Ligand code: BJW
């Protein structure tokens with residue numbers, strides 16, 4: 659098996675010749691910031707039913723329960739910081755001419771780390787909206803203490819502005835992500851199980867358009883067999899190593 663250093667050097671060789679890179683991140687990139695993933699053995703979906711917590715029907719049946727879960731997640735987020743994985747991507751963005759960051763995460767940690775243009779495919783936990791008229795409501799408090807409330811215009815319930823199962827992804831975001839996947843020369847899939855569509859299609863789109871596919875994930879996923887190279891490490895460990903070798907070569 660190839661030594662890790664050689665594997666990183668080979669990737670850096672390719673990266674140095676790339677001016678267009680697309681990155682898709684998932685819950686795993688925030689795991690080292692103390693944020694739970696969904697499908698790991700200790701992830702949310704091992705304890706909770708996704709249909710109850712992440713669907714419109716689930717919210718309508720038990721809004722207090724769903725609301726309190728999102729408030730709990732906001733509370734965890736309130737005391738979390740971006741990790742070295744998020745921070746490495748900020749540095750790559752500075753060096754690569756066209757660097758496209760697409761995330762399935764709703765936690766805002768890429769932005770908090772300093773990433774400039776983040777495409778949020780599944781919305782954001784810090785925003786809310788009316789379930790009936792879609793009027794945006796910004797969180798007045800971010801510490802998880804906000805109470806469930808109703809829209810002042812139509813009396814609809816206020817819900818988190820995230821994308822639940824069976825809901826369409828924001829059109830502009832998914833369109834941009836698809837275009838960036840077709841245009842890139844190198845595609846990174848980082849910390850995602852590649853189980854949830856349409857985000858899970860993006861690496862295949864990139865591959866079909868000729869991009870080199872890199873997967874960073876300690877575990878094997880549905881994408882793994884398609885990837886050109888895999889780093890079976892936590893992203894907070896491996897991304898700084900790749901960045902370090904890359905920066906040594908560009909200066
Ligand atoms: C590390 C690490 C470390 C750990 N470093 N890595 C059948 C076939 C195809 C599609 C469908 C189907 N049946 C239904 C669908 C559609 C459905 C879908 O894809 N379902 C599949 C699950 C089967 N998709 C949808 O409904 C989407 N909408 C849609 O398709 O609209 C069109 C439509 C409309 C009407 C009817 C039908 C279709 C919407 C999807 C919304 C997803 N929402 C959630 C929750 C909301 C946001 C929130 O609360 O946070 O989004 S679910 C959850 O999964 C969340 C995530 O963004 C998403 C993806 O999860 P992610 O990020 O990959 O996390 P994990 O936990 O799965 O993986 C973490 C990975 O990290 C693991 O692999 C670890 O190994 C790794 N890891 N530590 C690096 N340190």
Ligand code: ZN
Nearest residue numbers: 788791809812
């Ligand atoms: Zn309303």
